[in-house]
Amino acid sequence: MDLNWSLKELYESFSGEAFQGDLAKLDTYIKEMNKLATEMTENHEDEQKKLEAYIALAEKISLTFEKLGVFSELTVSVNSKDEEGNKYADIIDQKQSDLAEAETKISKWISEIKDINAIIDHSTFLQSFRFFLQEIVEHSKHLLSEKEEVLLAKMKNTGSTAWVNYKNLLISNHKVEIEVEGKKEELPLTVVLNMAYEKNADLRKKAYLAEIDSYKKIEDGIAAALNGIKGEVITVSKMRGYESPLAMTLEDSRMSKATLDAMLSAMKESLPTFRKYLRRKAEMLGYNNGLPFYELYAPVIEKEMKYSYEQGKAFVEKQFRSFDNSLGDYAKKAMEHKWIDVLPKEGKVGGAFCCAVHSIGESRILLNYGDNLGDTITMAHELGHGFHGECLKEESILNTNYPMPLAETASTFCETIVKKAAIKEGSKEEAFAILETEISDSTQVIVDIYSRYLFETNVFKEREDSPLTVKRIKELMVEAQKEAYGDGLDQEYLHPYMWTWKSHYYYADANFYNFPYAFGLLFAKGLYAEYLKRGTSFVEDYKKLLAVTGKLKIEDVTRTINIDVTDAAFWKNSLAIIEEDINEFMKLSYEI
Numbered sequence: 001m002d003l004n005w006s007l008k009e010l011y012e013s014f015s016g017e018a019f020q021g022d023l024a025k026l027d028t029y030i031k032e033m034n035k036l037a038t039e040m041t042e043n044h045e046d047e048q049k050k051l052e053a054y055i056a057l058a059e060k061i062s063l064t065f066e067k068l069g070v071f072s073e074l075t076v077s078v079n080s081k082d083e084e085g086n087k088y089a090d091i092i093d094q095k096q097s098d099l100a101e102a103e104t105k106i107s108k109w110i111s112e113i114k115d116i117n118a119i120i121d122h123s124t125f126l127q128s129f130r131f132f133l134q135e136i137v138e139h140s141k142h143l144l145s146e147k148e149e150v151l152l153a154k155m156k157n158t159g160s161t162a163w164v165n166y167k168n169l170l171i172s173n174h175k176v177e178i179e180v181e182g183k184k185e186e187l188p189l190t191v192v193l194n195m196a197y198e199k200n201a202d203l204r205k206k207a208y209l210a211e212i213d214s215y216k217k218i219e220d221g222i223a224a225a226l227n228g229i230k231g232e233v234i235t236v237s238k239m240r241g242y243e244s245p246l247a248m249t250l251e252d253s254r255m256s257k258a259t260l261d262a263m264l265s266a267m268k269e270s271l272p273t274f275r276k277y278l279r280r281k282a283e284m285l286g287y288n289n290g291l292p293f294y295e296l297y298a299p300v301i302e303k304e305m306k307y308s309y310e311q312g313k314a315f316v317e318k319q320f321r322s323f324d325n326s327l328g329d330y331a332k333k334a335m336e337h338k339w340i341d342v343l344p345k346e347g348k349v350g351g352a353f354c355c356a357v358h359s360i361g362e363s364r365i366l367l368n369y370g371d372n373l374g375d376t377i378t379m380a381h382e383l384g385h386g387f388h389g390e391c392l393k394e395e396s397i398l399n400t401n402y403p404m405p406l407a408e409t410a411s412t413f414c415e416t417i418v419k420k421a422a423i424k425e426g427s428k429e430e431a432f433a434i435l436e437t438e439i440s441d442s443t444q445v446i447v448d449i450y451s452r453y454l455f456e457t458n459v460f461k462e463r464e465d466s467p468l469t470v471k472r473i474k475e476l477m478v479e480a481q482k483e484a485y486g487d488g489l490d491q492e493y494l495h496p497y498m499w500t501w502k503s504h505y506y507y508a509d510a511n512f513y514n515f516p517y518a519f520g521l522l523f524a525k526g527l528y529a530e531y532l533k534r535g536t537s538f539v540e541d542y543k544k545l546l547a548v549t550g551k552l553k554i555e556d557v558t559r560t561i562n563i564d565v566t567d568a569a570f571w572k573n574s575l576a577i578i579e580e581d582i583n584e585f586m587k588l589s590y591e592i
């Protein structure tokens with residue numbers, strides 16, 4: 001059986017008439033948009049007609065961009081050397097910037113409209129784009145003058161962008177000196193980091209010590225990058241009139257501070273339960289003082305269920321159907337219509353992803369399937385993303401852009417369905433192994449993310465006054481870990497350098513790239529709890545919720561299903577599901 005995906009539903013080839021025709025069309029649309037921008041912004045007559053024309057054209061442009069871009073990118077993702085794919089991916093990227101000026105002009109003009117809601121009320125067509133237009137108005141409050149925007153964009157190239165490139169250069173060339181099997185070696189950082197999963201306990205510890213030791217060579221450079229980027233973010237967010245970098249991030253995430261605070265307070269309250277798990281894991285590995293940092297990923301038991309692709313497919317479809325046939329039908333369609341690229345092969349990227357292709361109402365999923373349960377779960381995760389896209393199919397493409405905290409909802413939800421079933425079907429040892437991996441992952445997303453949030457908050461606070469020294473950054477990291485992990489970790493073996501290779505701290509345009517992960521996991525778990533409570537009546541509501549993720553603020557999205565995310569009770573409920581798993585883990589740990 002052919003396990004490669006089919007892309008011919010997009011285009012037969014790059015040189016074919018259809019692809020070249022769309023490429024030419026895109027150029028025409030971009031010209032039209034630039035012309036429209038000039039004409040419509042001349043004055044404020046005929047606002048409704050102008051808005052309608054703008055939306056209609058923006059929709060066409062997005063669809064064409066998507067179809068062309070996705071075809072190029074997917075081609076390259078399974079064959080990194082594909083020359084045409086690479087060439088056109090670049091060309092299409094470039095074309096995006098040809099729209100920047102028009103977009104800025106139009107945004108300013110839209111924000112100057114006196115009563116935009118009255119105009120929207122007048123037009124049935126515009127009513128579907130109320131959120132899209134309101135968001136433009138809100139964002140434009142933070143726009144600077146055209147000259148300043150241009151200057152800022154240019155200065156960023158030599159500022160935060162240059163810093164992040166420099167930091168990436170340091171990290172990617174970084175070598176760790178380590179003795180393996182009696183031989184001194186210089187290994188790439190990624191290889192040494194992967195040793196955290198090794199079966200051999202000595203090697204895990206040795207890798208950690210060598211890693212920590214190795215940063216002396218590059219710590220000053222990386223600290224300079226961190227100081228440069230965070231400094232720029234503080235300046236820019238002030239100039240744009242945000243209260244703080246956090247306020248800027250929240251607005252971009254369409255999320256309120258009340259929601260974040262409710263979630264964080266519930267997370268804080270749940271920390272002792274995670275510490276209980278960490279201490280038990282430590283005990284099982286032979287430690288009395290809590291878990292050393294280097295044992296966080298250590299395997300406790302070697303027992304993994306095997307699922308061939310055929311078995312995995314059948315298992316996933318069956319479990320999806322236990323939730324709802326529409327989810328099972330979607331999975332079956334993806335599996336049978338060659339929407340999935342299954343096996344690893346030369347030139348194919350690693351990992352897994354799902355790409356919703358709105359322009360043709362389908363999705364494509366890339367896997368690197370081995371025969372482990374983990375691969376089956378990854379398949380369920382990616383199909384969950386695909387199902388999210390399926391629920392958005394009837395929406396305009398302009399209403400499908402959902403924020404990062406909601407991005408992992410459907411995927412985590414599907415993962416949970418399949419994991420729960422696997423735990424039920426497996427032997428005691430197998431169930432224990434799945435639970436351990438699951439809880440270990442949740443510990444990262446709740447406890448470690450909590451520490452990262454604390455760390456980033458404090459870095460911003462101190463960076464306001466002056467750049468931080470390496471010594472101070474290390475102190476802040478250790479303080480944050482102590483507060484989050486408490487006695488769950490061995491205080492002698494923490495990780496003062498976790499800020500060096502984690503790329504999230506260095507995204508100037510996406511700060512606090514940590515809490516969205518916790519939101520994603522806990523929101524999906526909370527929905528799952530709701531499903532257990534309400535049964536089949538939940539299903540339609542769930543699908544409706546997914547369908548509005550691209551056109552409402554987060555609080556309004558969750559309100560459609562009567563969930564109040566500003567209330568800590570919701571988050572506590574989600575955490576209770578993980579706590580149940582931890583209790584089951586504790587029980588099993590004495591039985592196996």
Ligand SMILES: [Zn+2]
Nearest residue numbers: 381385408411
């Ligand atoms: Zn995902």
